[in-house]
Amino acid sequence: MILSASDNAHEASERLAHTNLSTKVYEFMRSALANGELLPGQKLSARTLIDRLGVSQTPVREAMLQLVAERALTMHRNKSVTVPVLSADDYIELRDIRVALEGLACRCAAENVKNADLVALGKLHRQMMVAKRGGDYRSTMRLNREFHLGIYALSGRAELVALIESLWVRTGPYLNLIYRDTVPLPKTHEHDGLLAALKARDPELAAQAVAQDIIRGGEPVVNALRADAQAQAESA
Incomplete structure (x- = not known):
C-alpha cells in the first residue's frame, strides 16, 4: 500500500505525540527519584502513573524500561518494578563518583559564575533552609537539588551535567x-562554604566545598544503611 503525503504526515504526528508522552512520563519518574519522592525498595504501580499522568500503559512501560536500563529501577522475574536497594558500599561508590564529577562542575562554574547567579543561588539556599527548619523535607530535597543543579549548569558542560543528573x-x-x-x-x-567559594571565583575551593557537602550530607545515609544491614544479619 502506498501512503499519501497526508498519511505520512499523520503517522509522523502520531509518532511524535507518542514520543512526547514517553518523555513526559520518563522525566516525571526521574524527578520523583532524584527528589527523594520514591523510597528504596518501593514497588511502582503502572496503574497509578497512568491515572496520575493521564496517559496509556505504553508510554509508562517504555519509561520504566528505559529507567531499568539506566539502573535507576529494578525489574524482577515476575515483571514487577521497584526502586533499587543499595548496600552501603554501593552508595559510597556512587557518592565518590559524584564527588569527582560535581567537583569538576563546580570548578568550571566558579570560572563562569556571575553576581546575578550568586543572588539566585543564595535565594534557593535560604528557601531550602526555611523548608528544613519547618520540617518540610520534601521541599528541602527538591530545593537542594535545584541549588546544586543550578550551580552545575553554570559549568557550561551539558554532558557532565547529564551524568551528574543520572x-x-x-x-x-x-x-x-x-x-x-x-x-x-x-x-x-x-x-555557605560553596557559595563563598563561588563568590571568590576559586575553582579548587568550590570543588572542596561540594565534596564536603556530599560526604558530610551523606553520612546519615551510610550510617543508616550499615545499621539496617547489621540488623538484618542479626535477625537472620
Whole structure:
C-alpha cells in the first residue's frame, strides 16, 4: 500500500505525540527519584502513573524500561518494578563518583559564575533552609537539588551535567534516610562554604566545598544503611 503525503504526515504526528508522552512520563519518574519522592525498595504501580499522568500503559512501560536500563529501577522475574536497594558500599561508590564529577562542575562554574547567579543561588539556599527548619523535607530535597543543579549548569558542560543528573536519580531515594532521625540544625551549612567559594571565583575551593557537602550530607545515609544491614544479619 502506498501512503499519501497526508498519511505520512499523520503517522509522523502520531509518532511524535507518542514520543512526547514517553518523555513526559520518563522525566516525571526521574524527578520523583532524584527528589527523594520514591523510597528504596518501593514497588511502582503502572496503574497509578497512568491515572496520575493521564496517559496509556505504553508510554509508562517504555519509561520504566528505559529507567531499568539506566539502573535507576529494578525489574524482577515476575515483571514487577521497584526502586533499587543499595548496600552501603554501593552508595559510597556512587557518592565518590559524584564527588569527582560535581567537583569538576563546580570548578568550571566558579570560572563562569556571575553576581546575578550568586543572588539566585543564595535565594534557593535560604528557601531550602526555611523548608528544613519547618520540617518540610520534601521541599528541602527538591530545593537542594535545584541549588546544586543550578550551580552545575553554570559549568557550561551539558554532558557532565547529564551524568551528574543520572547519579542523582540513582541516589535520590536515599535522601530520605537523612531525615529518618531528627537532628538539630547546625549553625552553618556546607552550602555557605560553596557559595563563598563561588563568590571568590576559586575553582579548587568550590570543588572542596561540594565534596564536603556530599560526604558530610551523606553520612546519615551510610550510617543508616550499615545499621539496617547489621540488623538484618542479626535477625537472620
